[in-house]
Every structure is written in C-alpha cells, then in structure tokens.
Amino acid sequence: MSSSILRVLSLSLLITWLMVTSPALADTGKVLPINPPSFNGKIGITYKESTPDFPAPIKAPEKAPNVLLVLLDDVGFGQASTFGGAIETPNLTHLAEKGLRYNQFHTTALCSPTRAALLTGRNHHSVGTGVVAELASGFPGYTTILPKSAATVAEVLRQNGYNTAAFGKWHNTPDYETSAVGPFDRWPTGLGFEYFYGFLGGDTNQWSPALVENTKRIAPPTNNPDYHLTPDLVDHAISWIHSQQSIAPDKPFFTYLATGATHAPHHAPKVWIDKYQGKFDQGWDKLREETFARQKQLGVIPANAQLTPRPKELPAWDSLSPDDQKILTIRM
Structure with missing residues (x-):
C-alpha cells in the first residue's frame, strides 16, 4: 500500500514537470493530444530543389524516471508488516525505509x-x-465510461515519450464492452497502455484466469501444475x-501492476498457506490489538489513538465454536 501511494505522489509531480517542461506541450498550449509539428522543409518544383523535414520523435524530459505503480486489492491499512500488520512484506518495508509512508489518504x-481515480487523478464520479463496472447505470457519474477529456496517467506519459504497460486486474471497461469484439477504445490499449x-473483470480464478493479451483472449498455461496468476503477472x-531496458535503455517506462489477489476468490498457493499456518490462531480480536500496538510503535498512528470497537456484525472470537474458529483461522 505504501508503495502505491508513494508512486502516486511521485507520478503527480512528474506529470506537472512534463506539462511545464515538454517543448511539444508548450507549443500546443499544454493540451493533449499533441498537434503534429509544422513542416519546416521546402517543397520545390523538383526533388533537387526540395528539402525534407522529418519530425523529431517526442522524447521524455532528461532524467525522467522509470515508474512502477503497484496496486494491491482489498489490502487493509493494518495488514502489511510495513504498517504493523501480520503479513510479512520485507520488500515494501525496504522501500518505505528509503522513501515515505503515508497514513492519511483518500x-x-x-x-x-x-x-x-488512481489512473486519471480525478474524483471517480467526475470520470x-x-x-x-458491472453495476453501471445511465446516470451522470455512474456510466463507468472514462471520458476522453480525462486522460489516464499512461496516456499523458505515452504522449511525452514513455513506453507504457499494464499487468493484472483492469476493471475499468464497461461490462457490455468486454466481449471478444470490443469495442476496444476503452480497453487498456485504448487508454494509454x-x-x-x-x-x-473484477475478479478471476487464480489457477485458471480469464486472460487477455492486448485485445485478444488467451488461454492460461495448462502445462504447469504449479501455475498461479500472481507470479505469472x-x-x-x-x-x-527487461525488453525496454535492453532495446531502448534511454526511454523511460511506466509499468502498472495490479494483482488479482488478494481480492476474492482467495486462491492461496500451498506454500503460502503453510508459511502462515498457526499465525492467526489467536483470532481476530487479539490480532486487532496486536496490530494496533505495532502501529503505535511504528508511529503510523497517533500515540494517543484508541482502538475502535469491534463491529457489531462481527462476533467475539471467544464466542465461536472450535470448529468455526478452525475454519476462520484458515481464511484469515
């Protein structure tokens, strides 16, 4: 979560920089799409009297950074160890220790x-x-149609010299436009990637996902008994x-990675189930208290913060039968 938020801030600063410094945008009033450059050559009566003028390719500003935006689905503020949670996230913690952690966000x-909202920088209703997507209606703010007037981050960067790619969950195409015949202008490749x-869609089978490559539906690998969507993405x-760095090392890239996990269905590989075996046996009441204490130690919540009451819809852990506790421990 901290990585995602940090990248959003860095990205907003980068786009501001692009809008101010890019000559192409400056020449066109900072408006996308960029107008094609005017012809500065000469057209004479004959070839020898003519001078060609090839438009220069658009380049990103000097030292423009590569950007990796990672979005984790349904991950709570207190779940990753980076923010005091019980799930070990050492790489996120390493990033956070060299960067920033945010504890206030929309x-x-x-x-x-x-x-x-993340990809356009706009309020979700305004786009x-x-x-x-599956619950779209015909009312303003609820059509699930991203307007062309609100370019995605990928589109802004692409038109300023970046290569762009998206991996994983999309869930921003109207449901009635997701068939094999499109239309494709509101698929990722039509919105800047x-x-x-x-x-x-919003979820998929992690063992046998409904995969799409660009605008073509493809079958998941069937020859690997250990296949899982997350490592594949x-x-x-x-x-x-690697291809970007080997073929065009001077061209920056924007990579958007949105995993299908940890959204339902919760198809966890056995290696991860074994790794956390017994780690949640204390139940959710005790887990809340432990997480809250660790967050205070980390300073990501105020020292005088008080733990909110357990929701009424959630029964006390000790009130559950041993069989129910066993099942729910596995789910946790």
Missing part, C-alpha cells in the same frame, strides 16, 4: 472507482465511475521491463 473502497496482460512485467 480511498473509494471499491474496485473500479479506485482505479479510475463516470461512481460504482463498479501500449501493452496489456491480465484480466478485464510479475514474470510478464519483469520480461517487459
């Missing part, structure tokens, strides 16, 4: 609205996504980044 608490590998992202 969240829409829904899949499609979160992504729409037509006040609800998840030059490459896409992932799935269009990461491997594809790494491969794409």
